[in-house]
Amino acid sequence: MLNELLILAFLVIAVEAITEIIVASTLFQPIRNFIAKKASSSRIAGFFAKLTQCGYCASVWIAFLLAWIIQIDIINFFISWVVFTFVLHRLSNFWHEFLSRWFNRHPIIMSINLFKTGDNDGAGPEVESEVRSEEDNNY
Numbered sequence: 001m002l003n004e005l006l007i008l009a010f011l012v013i014a015v016e017a018i019t020e021i022i023v024a025s026t027l028f029q030p031i032r033n034f035i036a037k038k039a040s041s042s043r044i045a046g047f048f049a050k051l052t053q054c055g056y057c058a059s060v061w062i063a064f065l066l067a068w069i070i071q072i073d074i075i076n077f078f079i080s081w082v083v084f085t086f087v088l089h090r091l092s093n094f095w096h097e098f099l100s101r102w103f104n105r106h107p108i109i110m111s112i113n114l115f116k117t118g119d120n121d122g123a124g125p126e127v128e129s130e131v132r133s134e135e136d137n138n139y
Contacts, residue, residue, distance in 0.1 A: 008091075011070065015063050015092035016099070022062075023055040056093065063088035 039049035
């Protein structure tokens with residue numbers, strides 16, 4: 001049981017990491033730009049352009065491929081493949097959201113200013129929050 005959970009955790013991290021590299025890294029920026037330029041001339045290129053710009057979309061297909069490679073056969077292969085794809089996809093999205101909030105990169109950034117002077121009435125540290133737009137999210 002522990003072995004299966006470790007494999008699941010590894011695959012969830014792999015889906016999130018591969019998705020992040022494809023969608024947000026500077027390493028893949030030239031590839032994303034090239035595909036985006038070709039998007040108007042081909043439906044296939046348009047599909048891949050959307051895929052490389054949408055982390056949520058890309059994670060589905062990456063999970064789909066990893067689930068096929070792993071080939072877990074619980075009920076029958078096809079049902080297990082589809083279910084495992086969506087489990088990997090959703091868990092990788094939760095993992096991404098956790099990492100995004102943990103490293104203060106996405107939607108709500110909370111910072112505690114312990115040394116701020118002003119009208120705090122001595123009630124403790126002030127909490128400042130900033131809400132970013134949905135465009136800042138990869139998922």
